Amino acid sequence: xxxxxxxxxxxxxxxxxSSNLLFHYGIDISEAMAFGIGGGLFFGYLPFxxxxxxxxxxxxxxxxxxxxxxxxxxxxxxYWQKFRSPEKAMDALDHSLEEGIPVGCRTGGYWLPxxxxxxxxxxxxxxxxxxxxxxxxxxxxxxxxxxPVVCNRKDLIKARFAKGAxxxxxxxxxxxxxxxxxxxxxxxxxxIKEVCRRMLKTPGPIIGVRGxxxxxxxxxxxxxxxxxxxxxxxxxxxxxxQEELGTGGGGFRFMYAAFLQEAAGILxxxxxxxxxxxxxxxxxxxxxxxxxxxRNCKNRASDSDSFEAMSDILRDCANREAEVYKELMAxxx
Amino acid sequence: MKxxxxxxxQGMMTDDVHEVCYALDKDGRYVLAASSGWEPKNITNDQxxxxxxxxxxxxxKDIHAGKQSPLAxxxxxxxxxISLLSKYVRFSRWQVRRHLKPAVFxxxxxxxxxxxxxxxxxxxxxxQEYPENIDQRFYRNL
Numbered sequence: 001x002x003x004x005x006x007x008x009x010x011x012x013x014x015x016x017x018s019s020n021l022l023f024h025y026g027i028d029i030s031e032a033m034a035f036g037i038g039g040g041l042f043f044g045y046l047p048f049x050x051x052x053x054x055x056x057x058x059x060x061x062x063x064x065x066x067x068x069x070x071x072x073x074x075x076x077x078x079y080w081q082k083f084r085s086p087e088k089a090m091d092a093l094d095h096s097l098e099e100g101i102p103v104g105c106r107t108g109g110y111w112l113p114x115x116x117x118x119x120x121x122x123x124x125x126x127x128x129x130x131x132x133x134x135x136x137x138x139x140x141x142x143x144x145x146x147x148p149v150v151c152n153r154k155d156l157i158k159a160r161f162a163k164g165a166x167x168x169x170x171x172x173x174x175x176x177x178x179x180x181x182x183x184x185x186x187x188x189x190x191x192i193k194e195v196c197r198r199m200l201k202t203p204g205p206i207i208g209v210r211g212x213x214x215x216x217x218x219x220x221x222x223x224x225x226x227x228x229x230x231x232x233x234x235x236x237x238x239x240x241x242q243e244e245l246g247t248g249g250g251g252f253r254f255m256y257a258a259f260l261q262e263a264a265g266i267l268x269x270x271x272x273x274x275x276x277x278x279x280x281x282x283x284x285x286x287x288x289x290x291x292x293x294x295r296n297c298k299n300r301a302s303d304s305d306s307f308e309a310m311s312d313i314l315r316d317c318a319n320r321e322a323e324v325y326k327e328l329m330a331x332x333x
Numbered sequence: 334m335k336x337x338x339x340x341x342x343q344g345m346m347t348d349d350v351h352e353v354c355y356a357l358d359k360d361g362r363y364v365l366a367a368s369s370g371w372e373p374k375n376i377t378n379d380q381x382x383x384x385x386x387x388x389x390x391x392x393x394k395d396i397h398a399g400k401q402s403p404l405a406x407x408x409x410x411x412x413x414x415i416s417l418l419s420k421y422v423r424f425s426r427w428q429v430r431r432h433l434k435p436a437v438f439x440x441x442x443x444x445x446x447x448x449x450x451x452x453x454x455x456x457x458x459x460x461q462e463y464p465e466n467i468d469q470r471f472y473r474n475l
Binding site for chain 1: 344345346349350351356371372373377384417420
């Protein structure tokens with residue numbers, strides 16, 4: 001049994017799943033658009049939350065947030081369910097598939113057999129769409145892979161019930177109702193406002209633009225505070241968060257720039273094109289930071305790659321982004 | 334990032350897999366461009382695996398010294414700590430900690446061993462075994 005589902009290779013799992021599910025029901029929406037309307041862009045440096053004993057830095061919003069906000073804004077009905085029992089979770093999945101409904105599932109990455117071994121870490125923030133079943137094998141559209149993949153029942157159960165931080169608990173979701181016509185303009189404006197507010201106005205020092213500045217101040221102190229080895233691990237973790245987990249490059253900044261560009265066309269607002277370029281520049285600076293930081297990880301740093309220089313790049317990122325959000329606020333007001 | 338700047342530094346990915354990222358085409362429009370990897374990512378990914386390798390090496394050392402049971406090797410190899418493993422096998426943390434003792438592990442009943450083997454996706458016999466030394470870059474052929 002196989003649903004006619006169009007798999008589109010995406011940069012990021014959740015925005016990819018969102019746009020692919022909507023596309024299945026006739027809403028033509030790109031991944032970047034899904035990411036932007038869902039207000040996916042974020043920054044948070046959360047040193048008190050540790051992943052593998054290293055502080056968490058996030059460039060995107062909470063898990064599930066993109067899908068939730070996107071579907072709400074464009075008036076799409078969604079059914080969500082969590083499970084205790086793996087058997088019931090799989091039965092519910094089978095049942096939906098039999099009715100011809102493609103189902104989004106939250107999973108852990110470690111147990112998915114089609115992941116290249118170099119990527120197999122315990123992280124529980126992965127999303128995919130199941131769109132068919134043949135015997136014991138499930139057909140899966142995993143948006144970060146070029147082609148649809150296959151996963152057997154036992155592995156899928158393990159992935160859906162992965163344990164640890166942010167355990168997915170068998171979460172599955174699918175669309176129940178779709179409006180006949182979607183007007184993207186108000187959704188785009190709301191999405192932009194949300195991101196700007198979050199990045200500029202969140203209280204406290206660790207979230208948004210202030211969070212980037214806070215991180216810049218911290219990075220400078222790391223070598224003295226932690227010594228060489230631990231600093232290297234901290235930097236490595238930071239770069240992995242920024243680049244590795246399907247971010248589309250530059251910690252989602254390029255994806256957001258792509259969204260702004262598309263939004264400019266829909267809203268007929270040329271100022272957004274200019275801001276898209278500025279966001280691209282910010283993303284380029286983040287990439288520069290990753291290059292320098294990785295050299296420091298490998299002890300290949302030259303004199304110009306000092307920690308002060310890295311912090312300066314981060315401060316520049318913060319300044320550039322702050323400017324973009326302020327101007328965006330003025331545009332969508 | 335322009336399309337021409339999209340990095341193609343193979344390292345983590347196999348030949349049939351690539352990822353996509355957002356890049357500007359020659360007209361300044363954003364498109365999805367394929368990338369087979371990027372050096373900074375490869376470096377940091379390697380670093381993460383080195384950490385895991387070190388943990389496995391340490392586990393093996395402890396096992397050879399008679400301080401820990403073979404369970405320690407499989408736990409480290411599967412990137413788990415006591416708390417994560419305890420959730421997977423549905424034992425309490427202190428039980429897992431007990432099972433990590435060589436003397437206790439030797440006397441464990443088959444059904445308990447079975448539960449561990451199931452989590453690691455190996456046989457009970459494999460669960461009781463461990464290599465002499467760690468395979469360099471063992472993650473390439475996990």
